[in-house]
Amino acid sequence: MLSYRHSFHAGNHADVVKHLVQVAILDYLLKKDKPFCYHDSHAGAGLYSLLAEQAQKTNEYQGGIAKLWQHEVQNPTLQRYIDVIKQLNTDDELAFYPGSPKIAALMLRSTDSIQATELHPTDYPILASQFARRRYSRIENMDAWAGFKAMLPPLYKRGLVLIDPPYELKTEYQDVVAGLQLAYQRFPQATYAIWYPVIERDAVEAFIRELVNTGIKNQLRIELCPHSDSSGYGMTGSGMLVINPPYTLAATMREVLTEIQPHVAANSDWQVHQLVPE
Numbered sequence: 001m002l003s004y005r006h007s008f009h010a011g012n013h014a015d016v017v018k019h020l021v022q023v024a025i026l027d028y029l030l031k032k033d034k035p036f037c038y039h040d041s042h043a044g045a046g047l048y049s050l051l052a053e054q055a056q057k058t059n060e061y062q063g064g065i066a067k068l069w070q071h072e073v074q075n076p077t078l079q080r081y082i083d084v085i086k087q088l089n090t091d092d093e094l095a096f097y098p099g100s101p102k103i104a105a106l107m108l109r110s111t112d113s114i115q116a117t118e119l120h121p122t123d124y125p126i127l128a129s130q131f132a133r134r135r136y137s138r139i140e141n142m143d144a145w146a147g148f149k150a151m152l153p154p155l156y157k158r159g160l161v162l163i164d165p166p167y168e169l170k171t172e173y174q175d176v177v178a179g180l181q182l183a184y185q186r187f188p189q190a191t192y193a194i195w196y197p198v199i200e201r202d203a204v205e206a207f208i209r210e211l212v213n214t215g216i217k218n219q220l221r222i223e224l225c226p227h228s229d230s231s232g233y234g235m236t237g238s239g240m241l242v243i244n245p246p247y248t249l250a251a252t253m254r255e256v257l258t259e260i261q262p263h264v265a266a267n268s269d270w271q272v273h274q275l276v277p278e
C-alpha cells in the first residue's frame, strides 16, 4: 500500500539538503568528460507544482526552498542549486520544484545516462512522460530493490545512486541496508547517497550504526536539523549518508550548511562527519 506522495513535501527543508548534496555530487562527476550513470531508486513524480492543492495544504516548501531561492549566495554549489530551481520559475514567483530525477535531467549531458524506478501508479506515468524523448534513459514502474538487480551495474562504471525511500514502513530501514549491500556488490565504484529522516534520535543512530556495520568503507554523514530533537515536531531534520563521496564534498557541504543555516532556521543544527575512513 503506497500512501506517500512527495507532492505534499516537495521543496521542504529535507528536500533542500538532499538536493544540495545531489547537486554537489553531480557537479563533481560532470568535471570529467567521460559519461556517467545517475540511478534514482525512489524517483517520485519528477516535477511538483507548489501552487497545487497538495503543496498548499502542508506549505512545507515555505520552510525550505521559499526561504532561499531569492537570496544572493556565495557558495558555488548553492548557486548551482538555485540556478536549477530558477530554470523552472519566473523571477518573482516560485511555482515549481524539481524532484531528484528532474534535477539530474537538467544538469546532465545528453551522453550521461539516467535510470529510475518508481512504484506509485500515479507518479510513475508523470515521471516517465518527462523522459520520453531522452535518449539515454530508462524509467521503470518497478520496485527499487528489483531495479538494482535489473539495472546495476550500468554500462558506465562511474555514477551516483540516490536511495530515497519514504520510510512509511519500519521494515524500510532494513530494506535500505540490504539494498545498499546488493547494489554496492554490483557497482562498487559508484557514489551512494542515502536519505534519512530524523524523527526519533535513538532510531536514527541505530540505523546509522547498521550502515556503518556493513563494513563498506568511506562513509560521510551530512545532517541538518531545523528543530531540536525534543521540540515535538514529527520530523525535526534529515540527513544523507554518502558512500564514496567526492573528496570535495565534506568541505563543500560545511560551507553550504553554514550559509543556509540562518535562512532555514535560526536555531538549526548541522553536522558533517566522516563516519568510516576510506
Ligand SMILES: C[S@@+](CC[C@H](N)C(=O)[O-])C[C@H]1O[C@@H](n2cnc3c(N)ncnc32)[C@H](O)[C@@H]1O
Pocket (backbone or CB within 6 Å): 002, 004, 005, 006, 018, 041, 042, 043, 044, 045, 046, 098, 099, 100, 101, 117, 118, 119, 120, 123, 142, 143, 144, 145, 164, 165, 166
Ligand atoms: C521521498 S519520495 C522520492 C522523492 C524523490 N527522490 C525526490 O527527491 O524528488 C519516495 C518515493 O518512493 C516511492 N516508493 C515507495 N516504495 C518504493 C519501492 N519499493 N520502490 C520504488 N519506489 C518506491 C514512493 O511512491 C515515492 O514517490
